[in-house]
Amino acid sequence: MPRIFGLLKWGLVGTVGIVGGLWVINLPVPPLRQAIAKTAPILLTPSYFNMDRNYRAAIANVEQSDQLINQATSSADIELGAEKVQAAQKNLDQLPVWFLGYQPVRYCQWFSCGWRFTVDEFQQARQRVGRMDAQVFQERNAFTQLQQAEASLNAAKAQHQQATDDTQRQAAIAAWQSAIDQLTQLPPTTLAGRTAQTQLTAAQRDFQAVTGLQASAQQTNTLISAAKAFGKQAAEASQNPPHTVTEWDAVASLWRSAIAQLQRVQPDDAGYTEAQTLSAQYQSNLGQINTRKQAEQAAVQALERANRQITSLLASTPNDAAQVNRPQTAAQIQSIINELETIQTGTTVHPQAQDLLKFAKAKLNELQ
Template sequence: MKRLNNRALGILRGELQGDTRGDVGERVVRKLLLQELEGLARQEGPPLTELQLKRIIQNRYPAFKNPVIERAARANQPSKARTLAITLGGVVAGGVGLTGFVFLANLPYPMIRQPIAEHAPILLLPSFLSMDHNYREAIALVEQSDQLVNQATSAADLELGQEKVTQAQHHLDQLPVWFLGYYPQRYCTFFGCSWKFTHDEFEAARKSVGRMDVILFQERNAHDQLDEILEELNAARSQYRQATSHRGAEQALLDWQDAIDRLELIPRQTLAGELARTHLNAANRDFREARQSLNN
């Protein structure tokens, strides 16, 4: 900010240049005063007040009119709106700079984070909060997934279990693996940590998610096989009932037996395998009755 702004300088210059009083000596004084004022207009610093302007001008040229100095002093003071704008601009710029620095400090690079963790751990608060949130969510979702997947009683349980496994994997992916060995003691001092952020626990959760992914894959395959076989079984039954010849009925029974054999191959450890046992008992009973009826 200039010590004397252009508007104030214009007021003072107009008065000096319009003043024709006195002899050559007074004209020289007014010219030197104007040069001094122009020099102040080039200087950076706090704006000159009315008292400062009077001291500068009247010490050199006592005949200068006081009302003109007062008007120039008012014009030289920055407006409240401009002052507020400058202040807000500074605050915003400072905030942006701090935000940018915090963002850089929380990047997943040990060479950046480790020195900050030692000397200014509060700057890593966003990372600690994120780690805490993702850790708690991952552990809770792994436990929920385990109940749904390993103790499923219906396809709906498996479907919900798949959703929970996906969510757990997402939160595990958000955890900075390279940072697992670091225990943020200062953060835990202020906010309290009920967790131990260790490689072992992370690996256990990740392996649990991996095992459930395998189980869900097997369950999906078994369920698809069951749906396909049941469709073939129903088709064979319908073909047998609609057969118009002994040969057609025999072919239907062969397809029926083939479907029964395939039902027995569905893995028993899967939910689809348990359901297959129920269908298998009914299919065998109806098959024996159909075979006996055809032979008679």
């Protein structure tokens, strides 16, 4: 019996030792893990499991948060999106940047691991999460401003209904106009801003019915002011290019919002000429933005095609240089060069395309 207890004791000690050893091996120490990965990668399986799980979770949370925030229909969507952003951030924090460039080949053969992205793509994911975190902050602030504007609007309407003399009515009208101005100042790219646009139409209609011609003039000024606010945001958002297709879409949306405000000014309204002049200018700006968006979209697609051709070329090239079909390989590289040369300057992928183009031309010269 003592012998059995002794064996159990040593067995327990051995198990604890093994577990402790695995824990040490899987510590986030790059030199140690890289050495183990070359000699006994199976020992890093716990880390690979953890990395794969966090990678998949990060991708899912980023996509869900993007859908919830950018396609929000209520403040509840924004709040849930904020939770997903935080969850994605935690997942990304669990992925060691120094290890992203290393492929755990054996583990991926056994378990079909999910991660394939580079350090640059990892940084882009972090930036995307950071932008959405800032967007959530902006959405919350805008929603607070919307609630304040709605409260002011309702209070002004009640004050006007209860007014007993011109002084009180003028004060109520001024408060009413102030509330409408608050609605126009909400960021148009936020859910609160889009909600405010619907309320703004009704508020301006009621205001005009109450104040007559005075309200009509004020409404025109409000529309022009709102259009200028959209135009200012669009101009600011388009600064410091290049921008992605999504960012150009956002700029175009701002110009369209500005134009939509101006189109609501009727021919018999005061300020109609000014509204038409601004509308023509904004239409021209929108056309330029659409052109740049199309160039960006074409550049991204061209780079994707070039990368696919590069991948295909690498896969079909023999390891033995003597077996390489030089004319065929040269033709494939020339095709890649032609694709890369279509990518315009001023696009986000142009620097990367230039690097690939330089490399491809050098390889082509080696074959000639």
